[in-house]
Amino acid sequence: xxxxxxxxxxxxxxxxxxxxxxxxxxxxxxxxxxxxxxxxxxxxxxxxxxxxxxxxxxxxxxxxxxxxxxxxxxxxxxxxxxxxxxxxxxxxxxxxxxxxxxxxxxxxxxxxxxxxxxxxxxxxxxxxxxxxxxxxxxxxxxxxxxxxxxxxxxxxxxxxxxxxxxxxxxxxxxxxxxxxxxxxxxxxxxxxxxxxxxxxxxxxxxxxxxxxxxxxxxxxxxxxxxxxxxxxxxxxxxxxxxxxxxxxxxxxxxxxxxxxxx
Ligand SMILES: [Zn+2]
Numbered sequence: 001x002x003x004x005x006x007x008x009x010x011x012x013x014x015x016x017x018x019x020x021x022x023x024x025x026x027x028x029x030x031x032x033x034x035x036x037x038x039x040x041x042x043x044x045x046x047x048x049x050x051x052x053x054x055x056x057x058x059x060x061x062x063x064x065x066x067x068x069x070x071x072x073x074x075x076x077x078x079x080x081x082x083x084x085x086x087x088x089x090x091x092x093x094x095x096x097x098x099x100x101x102x103x104x105x106x107x108x109x110x111x112x113x114x115x116x117x118x119x120x121x122x123x124x125x126x127x128x129x130x131x132x133x134x135x136x137x138x139x140x141x142x143x144x145x146x147x148x149x150x151x152x153x154x155x156x157x158x159x160x161x162x163x164x165x166x167x168x169x170x171x172x173x174x175x176x177x178x179x180x181x182x183x184x185x186x187x188x189x190x191x192x193x194x195x196x197x198x199x200x201x202x203x204x205x206x207x208x209x210x211x212x213x214x215x216x217x218x219x220x221x222x223x224x225x226x227x228x229x230x231x232x233x234x235x236x237x238x239x240x241x242x243x244x245x246x247x248x249x250x251x252x253x254x255x256x257x258x259x260x261x262x
Pocket of ligand 1: 069073086089092093094095096
């Protein structure tokens with residue numbers, strides 16, 4: 001039986017803002033955006049509808065835990081009831097938030113801000129890049145995504161630029177008949193760096209210092225929910241989800257990996 005969650009309040013933390021912008025609003029049509037409750041309800045409706053489609057398409061993890069997944073508690077809001085999360089984070093928007101978005105934001109927030117400062121320390125430059133590649137085959141795309149996970153980091157070292165830490169988020173989804181691999185990274189570079197060589201990345205932003213609103217904007221883009229998997233043909237989505245079963249979305253390096261030092 002479906003749990004009828006009542007939303008009691010909208011979470012307002014910076015990490016929640018990242019999740020709202022990068023996931024809930026991405027899924028929901030603009031006409032609902034003024035009402036956060038309607039947005040959360042719409043995402044739950046879409047998720048429950050998608051579960052029926054995935055079940056019919058034969059996606060095994062959904063067949064195994066259908067009722068459980070339908071009742072996965074909404075993220076980004078507080079509700080009157082509690083239930084366990086479904087952990088289908090490759091496709092469940094709420095678990096995407098809990099396991100992908102918050103993981104990235106919390107690490108960047110504690111590494112760049114060391115607590116509650118409103119601007120990050122200027123001991124580093126903060127470099128965000130995005131690289132989108134298109135492939136014809138899903139298996140080739142996944143193999144390339146794995147092989148290229150550290151491509152920009154390796155290119156930095158090749159240019160004699162050492163980095164203190166990095167977070168890389170890679171998503172793979174169908175787009176216009178192609179397979180798209182989107183790699184979004186945040187890297188802490190030495191203070192003296194003025195530009196990033198073209199051989200590393202062409203599309204990037206380099207911050208001298210960063211404030212929390214800027215970090216929210218960048219990380220919501222970085223952890224954008226792959227909404228294409230929610231909208232595409234259910235059998236295509238099932239093929240992607242099966243192939244991506246063991247694929248790692250987030251990777252952390254250097255001081256972003258060893259967070260206990262902060
Ligand atoms: Zn879930």
